[in-house]
Amino acid sequence: MTAATRPTTVPPTGGFVLPAPIPRDLPAVDRVAEAFRRIAAADRPEVWITLRGEIDVRADAAAVDARVAGGESLPLAGLLVAVKDNIDVAGLPTTAGCPEFAHTPGVTATSVRRLQDAGAVVMGKTNLDQFATGLVGTRSPYGAVRCAWDPELVSGGSSAGSGAAVGLGLVDLALGTDTAGSGRVPAAFHGIVGLKASLGLVSTAGVLPACADYDAVTVFAADLPTARAALGVMIGPDPADPRSRTWPADVVLGVPPVPVLAVPRTEDLAALTDDYRDAFDRTVARVRETGCTVVELDVSTMLDAARLLYDGAIVAERYSAVGAFLDGAPAGADPVVAGIIGRSRDVSGPAFADDLDTLAVARAAAHTVLAGVDGLLLPTTTEHPSIAAVQADPLAINRRMGTYTNFANLLDMAAMAVPGAPTRTGAPFGVMVVVPAFADQVALDLAALVTGDDPGPAVPTGGLELAVFG
Amino acid sequence: MTAATRPTTVPPTGGFVLPAPIPRDLPAVDRVAEAFRRIAAADRPEVWITLRGEIDVRADAAAVDARVAGGESLPLAGLLVAVKDNIDVAGLPTTAGCPEFAHTPGVTATSVRRLQDAGAVVMGKTNLDQFATGLVGTRSPYGAVRCAWDPELVSGGSSAGSGAAVGLGLVDLALGTDTAGSGRVPAAFHGIVGLKASLGLVSTAGVLPACADYDAVTVFAADLPTARAALGVMIGPDPADPRSRTWPADVVLGVPPVPVLAVPRTEDLAALTDDYRDAFDRTVARVRETGCTVVELDVSTMLDAARLLYDGAIVAERYSAVGAFLDGAPAGADPVVAGIIGRSRDVSGPAFADDLDTLAVARAAAHTVLAGVDGLLLPTTTEHPSIAAVQADPLAINRRMGTYTNFANLLDMAAMAVPGAPTRTGAPFGVMVVVPAFADQVALDLAALVTGDDPGPAVPTGGLELAVFG
Numbered sequence: 001m002t003a004a005t006r007p008t009t010v011p012p013t014g015g016f017v018l019p020a021p022i023p024r025d026l027p028a029v030d031r032v033a034e035a036f037r038r039i040a041a042a043d044r045p046e047v048w049i050t051l052r053g054e055i056d057v058r059a060d061a062a063a064v065d066a067r068v069a070g071g072e073s074l075p076l077a078g079l080l081v082a083v084k085d086n087i088d089v090a091g092l093p094t095t096a097g098c099p100e101f102a103h104t105p106g107v108t109a110t111s112v113r114r115l116q117d118a119g120a121v122v123m124g125k126t127n128l129d130q131f132a133t134g135l136v137g138t139r140s141p142y143g144a145v146r147c148a149w150d151p152e153l154v155s156g157g158s159s160a161g162s163g164a165a166v167g168l169g170l171v172d173l174a175l176g177t178d179t180a181g182s183g184r185v186p187a188a189f190h191g192i193v194g195l196k197a198s199l200g201l202v203s204t205a206g207v208l209p210a211c212a213d214y215d216a217v218t219v220f221a222a223d224l225p226t227a228r229a230a231l232g233v234m235i236g237p238d239p240a241d242p243r244s245r246t247w248p249a250d251v252v253l254g255v256p257p258v259p260v261l262a263v264p265r266t267e268d269l270a271a272l273t274d275d276y277r278d279a280f281d282r283t284v285a286r287v288r289e290t291g292c293t294v295v296e297l298d299v300s301t302m303l304d305a306a307r308l309l310y311d312g313a314i315v316a317e318r319y320s321a322v323g324a325f326l327d328g329a330p331a332g333a334d335p336v337v338a339g340i341i342g343r344s345r346d347v348s349g350p351a352f353a354d355d356l357d358t359l360a361v362a363r364a365a366a367h368t369v370l371a372g373v374d375g376l377l378l379p380t381t382t383e384h385p386s387i388a389a390v391q392a393d394p395l396a397i398n399r400r401m402g403t404y405t406n407f408a409n410l411l412d413m414a415a416m417a418v419p420g421a422p423t424r425t426g427a428p429f430g431v432m433v434v435v436p437a438f439a440d441q442v443a444l445d446l447a448a449l450v451t452g453d454d455p456g457p458a459v460p461t462g463g464l465e466l467a468v469f470g
Numbered sequence: 471m472t473a474a475t476r477p478t479t480v481p482p483t484g485g486f487v488l489p490a491p492i493p494r495d496l497p498a499v500d501r502v503a504e505a506f507r508r509i510a511a512a513d514r515p516e517v518w519i520t521l522r523g524e525i526d527v528r529a530d531a532a533a534v535d536a537r538v539a540g541g542e543s544l545p546l547a548g549l550l551v552a553v554k555d556n557i558d559v560a561g562l563p564t565t566a567g568c569p570e571f572a573h574t575p576g577v578t579a580t581s582v583r584r585l586q587d588a589g590a591v592v593m594g595k596t597n598l599d600q601f602a603t604g605l606v607g608t609r610s611p612y613g614a615v616r617c618a619w620d621p622e623l624v625s626g627g628s629s630a631g632s633g634a635a636v637g638l639g640l641v642d643l644a645l646g647t648d649t650a651g652s653g654r655v656p657a658a659f660h661g662i663v664g665l666k667a668s669l670g671l672v673s674t675a676g677v678l679p680a681c682a683d684y685d686a687v688t689v690f691a692a693d694l695p696t697a698r699a700a701l702g703v704m705i706g707p708d709p710a711d712p713r714s715r716t717w718p719a720d721v722v723l724g725v726p727p728v729p730v731l732a733v734p735r736t737e738d739l740a741a742l743t744d745d746y747r748d749a750f751d752r753t754v755a756r757v758r759e760t761g762c763t764v765v766e767l768d769v770s771t772m773l774d775a776a777r778l779l780y781d782g783a784i785v786a787e788r789y790s791a792v793g794a795f796l797d798g799a800p801a802g803a804d805p806v807v808a809g810i811i812g813r814s815r816d817v818s819g820p821a822f823a824d825d826l827d828t829l830a831v832a833r834a835a836a837h838t839v840l841a842g843v844d845g846l847l848l849p850t851t852t853e854h855p856s857i858a859a860v861q862a863d864p865l866a867i868n869r870r871m872g873t874y875t876n877f878a879n880l881l882d883m884a885a886m887a888v889p890g891a892p893t894r895t896g897a898p899f900g901v902m903v904v905v906p907a908f909a910d911q912v913a914l915d916l917a918a919l920v921t922g923d924d925p926g927p928a929v930p931t932g933g934l935e936l937a938v939f940g
Contacts, residue, residue, distance in 0.1 A: 209827075212823075212826075212830070213826060213827075213830070239834075239838070241834075242831045242833065242834035242835070243830055243834075244834070248718055248719060248720075249718060249719035249720035250718075250719035313819050316818075316819030316820045316822065316823045317823040317826075319819070319820040319823070320820045320823035320824045320827065323820055344819065344820065345818075345820060346818075346819075347818070347819025347820065348786075348815075348816075348817070348818065348819055349783050349786030349789070349814065349816075349817025349818055349819055349821060349822040350789040350790045350793055350814065350815060350817065352786065352819040352822040352823065353786045353787040353789070353790035353822065354790045356682075356683060356787075357679075357682050357683075357790065360682070360683070360712045361712045363712065364709075364711075364712035365712070368709070
């Protein structure tokens, strides 16, 4: 199916507007009550795999209210958070989207615990493309997750329920994970923010691996300052995560007065629908108006590397994580997911080694390509398909959707997804600011240029004091 | 074979003494002439796979003499260097120890070129365990390389000819490569120095990969200051090497006034022969006398990780490098090497991924173990076997010899091998100072404590000015 013949995105009537956030000035207990009212009214049960009981959540909220009343300064006081169901929360089952995989951990993932320590309250665990394998949100026995503003369209995945929960205004924050774009594609479809920091900055302790070497925990929020505050709380070294990394001593702290933002050449944008291509051009025009210098870059190195994630041998990391479990043919296995992971069983070790070598070369080349600019602006995804279209063609559309997201973790880059200019038909359209590892602060500042937000306070860094310039 | 029943190392008569170096104050052309006299006198043809013609080498030396006469300050002026034959030198065949693999590159490896730029003169290419697979120096159709001071003993490998060339006093410097210890074991057997810097500091451009992600170019010399000067010249970023890394901005520049050196627990030393155990203890006593604080450390995490290099799936990187070539069953293939690499063809991708995961955990754990000390002192190898013993039992002895060297590259550590106290029978015995990646300066300073050398000038760093403290 070419771009021209793909179905047109269905716009929300009158153009896309996010639901009003739950008022921030309410006590946490009242915010919880409002969230449960909204959850009932939304009637989107597929968003949740485990929704906590209101009494339990209110108890947590009351504890936060008490901490605030006691004088504690909590950066996320009373913010409600949904947690993707491949991330552990003590006492709640972790299913990763497969009922037979369920187990109830006794320890909460570091990322979630840090949000809780900062005053956030966990609402429940959200639906996902099973084992975080997909960008669509339809690959789950708990139901295909419908887009918040049009139930015929996909929510995006794999952090499907998390993206939809924020898009529906049910929570303030939602955690995703992102190996191939799972923390960014749902943001694009919902007109929200999805932040994927450099690998190792946010602990993956307590997260079920997809591809252990390329997994990031991400955060969704309706606006950049909220997402940024949550990310700041989550970043920091964690002895429980062997892949934890700290900011280098010479980390770049922000953009120069006139940032240089790269955009892809026309040929690198061929995967976009006409609607999306038009929205991307208008987003670039908007960024240009902020005073950024915009330059064109050949990003084919990145786009080619993207193919290594599923078409290459590295997918064997997915078999390493859950393959033996799927070999038992559990009834709840999603057939598409089981097919992808099952095929990776037969990847050879030498092929894996070959791809690691290809990847090392691509990583160096891509970092050279980016060396002359402050960041790269890319469309987050190529199109917004309907659930029916994805179910009819479960692999090809999903693959195309990852064109611009797949490479970031492979090539050791951070990618901050924010809303761009809406499409001509009024639908949300998402873009990403992509930077080399540890230039996260630069990416966040550039993302604020795109959204028109104030850059806001620097991301706290757990060991390194950072200031933001520009 | 237990430590007690292994053959005793044969001592050189009257205790081990290295040959006198070729005088440094001679013009380069005269140094070349002396080297060729020594090469003829030594009668060790197996050291070389390609020895350059004396006329060619003298021409290079004359050019260096002219540069010096012209006022150039060359840190390695007139030093003679032997190059392991898996490292390219333009115009000389690269065989990697297999005649059928020979090809003649047009470009010289970055490491060699930097030595030449600094005034070194290449004598030729040296024999090795084929495809750098081995620690013994016997696995080559060009002949088993005999130990410089006892032709019945192995030279150590895989950088066999390079180690022996320095041990015989034929050259001032020799390049090795080191994946599992190949740049350190021959140093131990010859009472010389073998420096393996952190991965990525010395470019591997122009080097045939063994395990591409874990290969380092190393340097041998009779003494630490000479080796250190050569290493300093070689270190520096190289766009031609995708795995090139630069010093972090917060690199540690040297040891504190009273360094803390760790040594293994008694049980971690069980692999040593009695002779080597005794020599290690006396080396530790000598280091203690310098005022170092010596502490005992459980290094089982490192020793366990070592097994991943050959017993695990990561050996598939060797198949990725030369497996397809060996599948053609070239007549010159060493049967032991072909067996090891051929078996790695059948490693599965998921097993590879599993081992990468195990390795990530081990790497983090090992760095935690080392966090409280300045460096770790280890025996370089376990025993000095005869060529006959290795040929009778080609795998088990080699494996045991790598007990203390295998892990360094896997766990991202630098390891500087220097002579320790000789054995009771007067044979050389080698030790290593092991440190986390980028603490190379610390390791070099600690190594100088072991050898009694002046720490010498800091290693030049190609972009970062370093001073040595302590």
